[in-house]
Amino acid sequence: MAHLFVIAGHGAGDPGACGHGFSEAERVRALATRVKAIGGDNVTLGDFNMDYYQSNGIATLNIPKDWQIVELHMDSGVETARGAHIVIKGGFDPDGFDTALANNLAAIFPGRASKIVGRNDLQNVNVAANRGYGYRLAECGFISNLNDLTVFNNRMDKVARAILGAFGIKGGNTPVPNKPTVAPTPSKPSKPQPTYKGEKLYFEYQVKAGGKNYPPVKDLNDWAGAGDGVAITDIAIRCNVGHVKYRVHVKGKNWLPWVDGYNWNDHNNGYAGCGEPIDGIQVYYDTPSDYAAKYGWQKAQYRVSTLEGREYYDWQYDNETHSGQDGYAGKLGVAIDKFQLF
Template sequence: MANHIIIYGHGAGDPGAVGHGLTEASYYRDKLAPFIRKWAGKLKNNTLTVANEAENQFVETQKGKGIYSMRNFASITEMHLDAASGTAKDGHVIIAKGFAPDAADKRIRDVVKKHVGLRPNYPDGFSYRNDLLNLNVAASLGIGYRLVELGFITSAEDTQQITANMDALAKDLVQAITGEVIAGGTTTPETGGNSNNKGEIEMYLIHAIDTGNWYVSNGVQCRWIRSERMLKNYKNEFGKLNLRVDNMYSTELYKEFPKDKIL
């Protein structure tokens, strides 16, 4: 088992880049983070920890903490968004100059290519640098590290792509970082049904074994089903829906979903 950590850039009063109604810090913390937590929670053979979202890890590293406190992780993945004027778009992955991309770097590069596209000036999808604090500290400590620029927040096309299918994006990122394949379809808030297709939501049922309660979930939040007729509808007794069932104990349910996500 390997333990990995993901960092959301900026934060702690620093919004980072701004564009199209988003800030770099809030995109990751408020929009993508719930989906990252969802898929990280489904890992069986690895773990993916989210660095303290209330902190700016660049500032923490300047204080002698931040990256210095992450020595026990197998890898560090730091997430950012680019900003520029004009028509700049697409993403890339930054690794330390003098190093070759490892298997995880390449998997993450492929996720960027799939969901956003790669910048033409980085034909292999990588930028090699030695002028970034967190990158340099990680390299000095011998920790696998990459900084992901997941497109341009100033590009309407990029921002549409990274907000349209966040569940699939998050699943692909978690799998790429850890190298572990996770079972289950992906979702978006707009539509129903089980699917791996872009833009569709996978709803599923949760049966709490110890209490007998049933819940319907989209992977981000879940709702207690109080109506027997509604439960039968979800279980396809009326020929409308046929949702898969996850059986778990209440303790597992509360661990997977914070109280404010159980309706």
């Protein structure tokens, strides 16, 4: 049995890959936490607040040379790509730990032709090899594939035990509490909830930009964001009457699923975004019929300013695509720094 040192990939502001509303940095930390909870004293966790790549943390690592290191990641690619694999130093023969880990992970996340890949272009792989550490990087399935992600989320203890088993660590028999996480459905049908109690409709919204939260804005009291060309990465929207749903497009990637919650702590449905610059926003408002009878049917009216030109684009109404409307606010490929909605 080996003593296992677990590094969770990315972090310190870098969310890693992003898929279906989840970020890689957060998911691999959740997995590492389970590996430690089950493996107990046979496992040591690296510093979750550190990005071992950015800080070149393996260069200054001070752990016994007979400990084994595994660095956890999730892959990203086209939505159909799936399966786990591990990366070791190019030219090295896989040891027994590598082979066992690759087989165990591939049994849970099948799909890759090569379960073990040798590479010479990855800093942490190279530094660990130079320092004589037993190290491998594990890509635990694709975060961009709903199948892999759902298995990762719902069978996390199985994945943790597969990792531990590869190093001969059995894990305690005492049940360890675990809060299951359910992957969000790709797009949920919105159900209008008539909540009209006589108030006039308003929207409240807030964003994260440059790693910081900005205070909520109500209608056109202000705009949300840091401005100054700092890209907005996440957005949360609520309304007091009726139902609003919204989604964002991650720059260089895809539309994330529609959400309708308003809570930074709920990464399934509480906000749209995953820590990366967004370049498109869609908002859709459902008017309760009793409200419409009094005030007329309402639409979400919203606009953004972008890092290109730094001026507001035209107002967008719901997801309309006629009469010069694009269907969303923003310009794909150009990050957004201000957002307004009423």
